[in-house]
């Protein structure tokens with residue numbers, strides 16, 4: 001891969017050089033801006049790689065916009081602030097194995113807390129720019145380079161042996177983290193706290209939640225998260241286009 005454009009020094013880094021750099025393992029969650037509110041384009045892996053910052057510092061960015069365009073082997077490109085890139089990670093391993101082809105082999109970028117599209121797979125070039133330009137999805141009207149929206153997903157409802165119902169899912173708010181998940185079993189009139197999993201180590205990870213209740217006929221179950229800054233997930237519904245779905249997930253559950 002190369003670091004080019006508005007830099008003091010054009011830099012080329014080979015795969016051997018990259019994997020010889022100080023190695024870290026990080027849990028990181030990714031979420032696609034284009035997914036439905038309760039969609040499943042949200043998942044977590046433990047990635048092996050190295051921080052981008054030392055490489056950037058060596059290249060010595062000089063551009064005026066404070067922004068960079070990342071280019072990939074499939075002609076994909078995305079642009080966002082160097083500030084976000086600096087916190088990024090170059091990954092060549094995933095879940096203890098080499099990075100699968102479909103997830104970006106030989107190397108991909110992971111940008112903490114930003115939408116999936118910034119996490120460039122099959123990375124070839126980091127180009128420092130003088131002025132902002134649209135990336136592949138931004139040319140098509142999306143606004144998917146910034147921080148993710150907060151979401152609590154309702155991914156399972158199970159009737160337990162004693163007739164109790166367990167509802168469960170994942171909640172994610174990027175680097176803001178998840179502080180609380182609340183569940184309503186009466187369409188949003190009253191709320192109770194869900195049980196949360198221990199946070200995974202890492203600054204950009206989801207959390208699992210679960211909640212049990214005794215059913216009484218049909219229930220409109222609604223779920224909402226509060227992020228680590230104390231901000232409640234907004235109730236107002238919007239489609240994923242252009243800047244990610246919003247609203248509270250709800251589902252009818254019968255006892």
Ligand SMILES: Nc1nc2c(c(=O)[nH]1)N[C@H]1C(S)=C(S)[C@@H](COP(=O)(O)O)O[C@H]1N2
Nearest residue numbers: 031032072074076103116117119120121122
């Ligand atoms: N090179 C390249 N990187 C890419 C993309 C792509 O099409 N090409 N898609 C992006 C989008 S939109 C998302 S949501 C994530 C998905 O990552 P995953 O395939 O590892 O789940 O990769 C991002 N990186």
Ligand SMILES: [Mo]
Nearest residue numbers: 032033116117
């Ligand atoms: Mo995406």
